[in-house]
Every structure is written in structure tokens, then in C-alpha cells.
Amino acid sequence: MKEKLRKLTKNKMAVGIFCVVTGLVVAFTSMNIKTGSNEVKNVVVTTKKIEVGDKITDDMLGYKKLSGDISGLITNKEEVLGKYAKTSMVSNDYITNDKLSIEAIYGSAYLENLGEDERAISVTITSSAKGLSGKLESGDIVSVILSRTDENRNKDTYIPEELKYVEIISVSDSKGLDTGSENENAEKLGSTVTLLTMEEQSLLLANAENLDEIHFQLVYRGNDERKQKLLNEQKKIIKGEPLEENANNNTSSDLSLKEKPTEPEENAIYINNNLLEFSGISYPSLKVDNNIFVPAKILFEKLGYQVYYDQAEKTIQLTNRDIVIKFSTIEDEYSFNKDEEPQKLGIAPYNYNGINYVPIKFLEKANLIYKVEDNSVLYIFTDKEKLEQSKEKNTKNKKGTVNNNSKSNKSK
Structure with a gap:
């Protein structure tokens, strides 16, 4: 019996020694792994907000030092440049391959x-x-x-x-x-x-x-x-923000303003001393039965209005923030306030070559200042300050008829 106890004791000691040795090996290995994981490495992060479909450029990327497990993160900018964002990313966001696409993202x-x-x-x-x-x-x-x-x-x-x-x-x-x-x-x-x-x-x-x-x-x-x-x-x-000059390298085919030439064209329209034109062609005013008409849509779009045409009612609505102007394209009916009943100006709009023109009285009701000079040239000003500036620049001192609207221009 004593012999059996002695053998069992020896076996327990052996097992104990084995467990201690195994524990030391595991602990040493874990320490090595932990020490290795604390190594600091650079990973690629975003420097600005990136939207879906954006092509990744160098100015969008930066590096951030990170220790620990960096598996799945990208450590080289070259692996990201030229690819496209599959998801939106905020500034300082980590970049992974599942957020990128080789091809442009649409659909x-x-x-x-x-x-x-x-x-x-x-x-x-x-x-x-x-x-x-x-x-x-x-x-x-x-x-x-x-x-x-x-x-x-x-x-x-x-x-x-x-x-x-x-x-x-x-x-x-x-x-x-x-x-x-x-x-x-x-x-x-x-x-x-x-x-x-x-x-x-x-x-x-x-x-x-x-x-x-x-x-x-x-x-x-x-x-x-x-x-x-x-x-x-x-x-x-x-x-309604100001545009940079030549922002589109002269590729625009839509509404634009050009500097006033030395000799104004007959019946030309100028807004704050700039020629109004469309697709490279100036759109002058019209004179019908001694009444002057101006192209409503082209002119008011340049003044910052949105233009809506109701084909069923035959009306055009001009809106700019809280200003709502509405008029019939076939009747002498105009309203210059959202809740205002239609009023008459004594003459209906005029359609010429598919373009709707409104009588010059329309400008006064829309709180604009205008003057008609020699050669029937029409100058439109958004406020009195612009008119005074024009007078100072006008060295020719031409005679003209000026309509000074005392109301402030609500469209600006």
C-alpha cells in the first residue's frame, strides 16, 4: 500500500512539473506575440470627406501611426490612388479594400x-x-x-x-x-x-x-x-453663388453675360452694364406698336429666378426666394405677389419665335430700374447703386429716359 502511494506521489510531482513548464512556455510565447503586436506601423487614412463614386487622389489620403492588429488595413497609398469609393468615408477614416472599387461606381x-x-x-x-x-x-x-x-x-x-x-x-x-x-x-x-x-x-x-x-x-x-x-x-x-471666371473653359452653351461693347447694338439689353445673350447670340428687346417688350425667361433666369411654365394654364411663374411672379402668356394678367390678384398692365405678353416677351412696364412692377437710351438700347439695373455706378462710368453722357423705381430690389 505504501509502495502504491509513493508511486502516485511521484506521478503527481511529474505532472506538476510538466504543467509548470508548459505554463512558462505559453507565457513566454504570449509575451513575444504581445511585444510584436505593439510595433507601430503607418496605415492609410482619409484627410477629408469622400463621397460614393469619388476617384481617390493623393490630397484625400494621409498616414496614421497605429499599433496592434492592422490586418485588413492598407499601409501604402499606391494601393489606393486611382480607385473609386464604394462607400462614403469621413475624415480620418481607415481605408480597407472592401471600401474601394477599381471601376467607377454608378448604378x-x-x-x-x-x-x-x-x-x-x-x-x-x-x-x-x-x-x-x-x-x-x-x-x-x-x-x-x-x-x-x-x-x-x-x-x-x-x-x-x-x-x-x-x-x-x-x-x-x-x-x-x-x-x-x-x-x-x-x-x-x-x-x-x-x-x-x-x-x-x-x-x-x-x-x-x-x-x-x-x-x-x-x-x-x-x-x-x-x-x-x-x-x-x-x-x-x-x-446663387458667384462663379469663377472661365470656370468651364468656354464650354458653356447656355445663358451668359458679356462685357458691354463700345458701340451697343440696336435694341440690345444690358443688365448692370453687361450684355444679355443666349448661346452666343444676344436677345434684344422688341418694339411692337410703340410698345417695348423684353424676353421674360432669359432675362429673369439671369436675375436668379427659377422659371416654370404651366402648359395647361398657359402661365409662367418666376420665383426667387420669397418672390413669386406669375403671368398669363396670352392674356393681360399679371401678379407680382404670391397672394395678389392678377392685375392688368394694359397689354398682353407677346410671343415671337417661341419666346415669351413681357411689356417693359413689367420690369417696374418687378422692382427693377431701367432706362432706354439712343438706338433703343435698354439698360436694366437691380438697384439704384448699380445705376449710379453706370452713370459714373458712362463718359459719353448719352441722353436717355430713366425710370427710377423707388422700391428696393427684392430679388437681390
């Missing part, structure tokens, strides 16, 4: 990650020619050309200021499949185009579906600084 991935001010809306392509003969692609920057024909078969074709530079998210066929996708069932020609917009643009496009024609004009293709510059310019137009 459903874009729709799932719209920014706070971003909207998406689809517009019908009614014919191949109106959709650039099937050559529109995701990421293209386009201008939306609207066209309508009135009851007298006069055609009005124009590019709204809000739709000068719009980005295409996707082009879809009649089945809703994206053209150019890997789906073998997708058709080659698109039936609808989905655009990335702001709310103001979506409202215009929704209303445009009722017009006779919508064309898409390609402005730019590519993912670089120029594309972003065009999109930033469009945002400034919608928000």
Missing part, C-alpha cells in the same frame, strides 16, 4: 449612398437621337435641352440654368436593365437616363416630362478635376 451602388443634398431622378429618352444615339454613359456630364411648341406652333428651345451640368448615374433599357452592363439581356439603346440631381433640378425635370422634347447634350466625359469643376459650378448656380 445601384450610387443610389444606395446618396448624399444629404443629392437626389436621383429618371427621365425618358423618347428617341435615339435625343439620347446621343445610345452613346451616353454613366458618369457623363450633360446639359438638358428642353423644347416646347405653343398653340401657334412656335417653338421655344432652351437650356435651364439649373440643368447646365448634370451627371448621369445610369442609362437603362425598356426592361430597366443598365445598358453597357454585363447582363447579356440588356438592350444596347437606353429608354431612360437616371441623373444625379439636387431637389431644384428634380422639380424641373419632373415638369419637363410634359414638354414636347428633351435632348441630352454631352458636355464632358471623364473623372478628373474638370468634371468636378463643372459640377461645382452647377451647385453655385443653383445656390
Whole structure:
């Protein structure tokens, strides 16, 4: 019995020694692993907010020192540059491969990650020619050309200021499949185009579906600084912010102002001493039966108004913040306040070549200052200060008829 106890005791001692040795080995190994994990390494992080679809450039990236487990994180900028963001990232965000895409991100991935001010809306392509003969692609920057024909078969074709530079998210066929996708069932020609917009643009496009024609004009293709510059310019137009000079390298085909020439054209219109023109062609005033008329839409868009045409009621509404002006295109009916009953100016608007003109009295009611000089040149000023500045610059001292509206200009 004693012999058995002695053997059992020896066995327990052996087991104990084995456990102690094993514990020391595990502890030593763990210490080595922990020591290795504390090594500091640089990982790639963002330096600014990045939106879905943005092409990653060097100024968006930086390095951050990190110790511990960095598996899954990227340690070299070169692995990120030139790729596209699949998800939105905030500043100082860690970058992983699952947040990146080699190809530009559009379509459903874009729709799932719209920014706070971003909207998406689809517009019908009614014919191949109106959709650039099937050559529109995701990421293209386009201008939306609207066209309508009135009851007298006069055609009005124009590019709204809000739709000068719009980005295409996707082009879809009649089945809703994206053209150019890997789906073998997708058709080659698109039936609808989905655009990335702001709310103001979506409202215009929704209303445009009722017009006779919508064309898409390609402005730019590519993912670089120029594309972003065009999109930033469009945002400034919608928000009423000043634009940089030559921001689009003279690629704009829409409404613009040019400096007043030495000799003004007959019947020319100037806003604060700048010539009003559209697509490189100046739009003068009209004189009909000794009444002067001005092009309503072109002029008021340049003054910062949004223009809406109601085809059913035959009315045009001009809005700028809290100002709402509305008039009939066929009757002597005008209202210059949202809650105001229509009033008469003694003459109805005039339609010429599909463009709606309003009588010059309309300007006074809209709180604008104007003067008509020799050669029937019309000068329009947004306030009295602009008028005084014009007088100081006018070294020719021409005679003219001036309408000094005492009211302040509400549109500014």
C-alpha cells in the first residue's frame, strides 16, 4: 500500500512539473506575440470627406501611426490612388479594400449612398437621337435641352440654368436593365437616363416630362478635376453663388453675360452694364406698336429666378426666394405677389419665335430700374447703386429716359 502511494506521489510531482513548464512556455510565447503586436506601423487614412463614386487622389489620403492588429488595413497609398469609393468615408477614416472599387461606381451602388443634398431622378429618352444615339454613359456630364411648341406652333428651345451640368448615374433599357452592363439581356439603346440631381433640378425635370422634347447634350466625359469643376459650378448656380471666371473653359452653351461693347447694338439689353445673350447670340428687346417688350425667361433666369411654365394654364411663374411672379402668356394678367390678384398692365405678353416677351412696364412692377437710351438700347439695373455706378462710368453722357423705381430690389 505504501509502495502504491509513493508511486502516485511521484506521478503527481511529474505532472506538476510538466504543467509548470508548459505554463512558462505559453507565457513566454504570449509575451513575444504581445511585444510584436505593439510595433507601430503607418496605415492609410482619409484627410477629408469622400463621397460614393469619388476617384481617390493623393490630397484625400494621409498616414496614421497605429499599433496592434492592422490586418485588413492598407499601409501604402499606391494601393489606393486611382480607385473609386464604394462607400462614403469621413475624415480620418481607415481605408480597407472592401471600401474601394477599381471601376467607377454608378448604378445601384450610387443610389444606395446618396448624399444629404443629392437626389436621383429618371427621365425618358423618347428617341435615339435625343439620347446621343445610345452613346451616353454613366458618369457623363450633360446639359438638358428642353423644347416646347405653343398653340401657334412656335417653338421655344432652351437650356435651364439649373440643368447646365448634370451627371448621369445610369442609362437603362425598356426592361430597366443598365445598358453597357454585363447582363447579356440588356438592350444596347437606353429608354431612360437616371441623373444625379439636387431637389431644384428634380422639380424641373419632373415638369419637363410634359414638354414636347428633351435632348441630352454631352458636355464632358471623364473623372478628373474638370468634371468636378463643372459640377461645382452647377451647385453655385443653383445656390446663387458667384462663379469663377472661365470656370468651364468656354464650354458653356447656355445663358451668359458679356462685357458691354463700345458701340451697343440696336435694341440690345444690358443688365448692370453687361450684355444679355443666349448661346452666343444676344436677345434684344422688341418694339411692337410703340410698345417695348423684353424676353421674360432669359432675362429673369439671369436675375436668379427659377422659371416654370404651366402648359395647361398657359402661365409662367418666376420665383426667387420669397418672390413669386406669375403671368398669363396670352392674356393681360399679371401678379407680382404670391397672394395678389392678377392685375392688368394694359397689354398682353407677346410671343415671337417661341419666346415669351413681357411689356417693359413689367420690369417696374418687378422692382427693377431701367432706362432706354439712343438706338433703343435698354439698360436694366437691380438697384439704384448699380445705376449710379453706370452713370459714373458712362463718359459719353448719352441722353436717355430713366425710370427710377423707388422700391428696393427684392430679388437681390
